Amino acid sequence: MGKLTIIKHVRVFDGETVSGPKTAVIDGSRIGDDSLADDPDPSAVTVIDGTGCTLLPGLIDCHVHIRDAAQLASCASFGVTTVLDMGCIPPEKSVELRAARGPTTWLGVNLPAYEENSRHGKLFKLFGGVTPDHAVHNTDEAAKFVQDRVDEGVDYIKIIADVPGHEQAVLDRIQAEAEKHGKLTVAHTAQYAAFERSLRAGFDVLTHVPMDKAVDETITERMREQKTVAVPTLSMMEGMTNSWVLWGISWLTLSAERNRSFEAALQSVAGMREAGVPILAGTDANNSGIMTIAAGKSLHHELELLVRAGSTALEALRAATSLAAHHFSLQDRGRVAPGWRADLVLVGGKPDEDITVTQQILRVWSAGEEVPVTAVTRETGCAVM
Incomplete structure (x- = not known):
């Protein structure tokens, strides 16, 4: 098990459809199984409140x-x-x-x-x-x-x-x-x-x-x-x-x-x-x-x-x-599913209803590592718990 990031109460666009609110897990460089969010060690976990947000593949x-x-x-x-x-x-x-x-x-x-x-x-x-x-x-x-x-x-x-x-x-x-x-x-x-x-x-x-x-x-x-x-x-x-x-x-x-x-x-x-x-x-x-x-x-x-x-x-x-x-035969990315590369984007809203919401970028991860975001377009966002 790698370093865990748990995103709670978030809508998830998995590459095909949107579901949730639910819990998503980043386990090291990969997307983890949701069960990893059960009773984790608080000292080794970052928890993010994704209420009102949507998680997308990179x-x-x-x-x-x-x-x-x-x-x-x-x-x-x-x-x-x-x-x-x-x-x-x-x-x-x-x-x-x-x-x-x-x-x-x-x-x-x-x-x-x-x-x-x-x-x-x-x-x-x-x-x-x-x-x-x-x-x-x-x-x-x-x-x-x-x-x-x-x-x-x-x-x-x-x-x-x-x-x-x-x-x-x-x-x-x-x-x-x-x-x-x-x-x-x-x-x-x-x-x-x-x-x-x-x-x-x-x-x-x-x-x-x-x-x-x-x-x-x-x-x-x-x-x-x-x-x-x-x-x-x-x-x-x-x-x-x-x-x-x-x-x-x-x-x-x-x-x-x-x-x-x-x-x-x-x-x-x-x-x-x-x-x-x-x-x-x-x-x-x-x-x-x-x-x-x-x-x-x-x-x-x-x-x-x-x-x-x-x-x-x-x-x-x-x-x-x-x-x-x-x-383009990229077999490890483009979806939000356990085992796939943790290239992820968290946006503040519902881009499946309004495509301009993709511009409301709150957090980005590349292979599980968080990337500094310069494209944020709104001040409110998802909080670290």
Whole structure:
């Protein structure tokens, strides 16, 4: 038995449903059985009165770009105890982040597969210190790209599927090689055409949603049939449509993206939800200076946007906990159940009824260790007894 923390009279969202008020137990780094709360040694136990509060699994952001270990550590203060990084620039940064031993777990891809003359290719070269040698130019290089990432120990494979970009044969080869190695594939899809290309390739997860045209039943039904997962990153889509800088650049370059529509993004999410496509919470948090989205804090806004797009509050909570853990094969987190990792967030209210309550963070634990909270939004809270 480890150090015990007992939370009494608390509502519990276990990753699926809400129950209680009841007692929850943290036993060392894991969630303990409720029976451990019976007649414990008072000198070895912390007891918290959870009246009026709800206990959640630690939140998971399924799309981030973390700058450094300090930024990674700060995520936990907002209840985000796991992040899935979708590309490190420069690639060497991933070594530091993977080795970080802070309260937020980092998983990542190192470098995504991109075409040298694509928009991402030009941005990587201009701002990221990435050379053309890193780009994927043909199907042979596609196979080498996947092997290199596997050798580096990445957690999944990321591909830029927007156009202009790779030929379809290259996308298809990346998926085939990833399957050989048992690696999940995540495709950047911010255009309708990118969704079509990615579904032809058979990618597992599509991140972003198009703003040039909402996905229709042809797309959503194929996603359902292929068991494709969506990470809409509505926070980024909203930011892009509201950015005067990007709007100006698009008009000056006569880019088709000058017709971005956030409503199309919301409609895409609504259509995917109606079709039964799994939807996960991800923000595209980054510190680029071009379209900065604050890591940790932004996930709470993402949950609001998912609800705005038609999800229920419970569905939004699942998108950032149990569903995220399930689809990225994180077997030890995302739920509140005995034996699971004690990544937990205590909030002051009922987030299953009002999703904004996730912002009323009172306490956070990472592997059973309490994390200093800077995201508290109300003065009253649960008390140590």
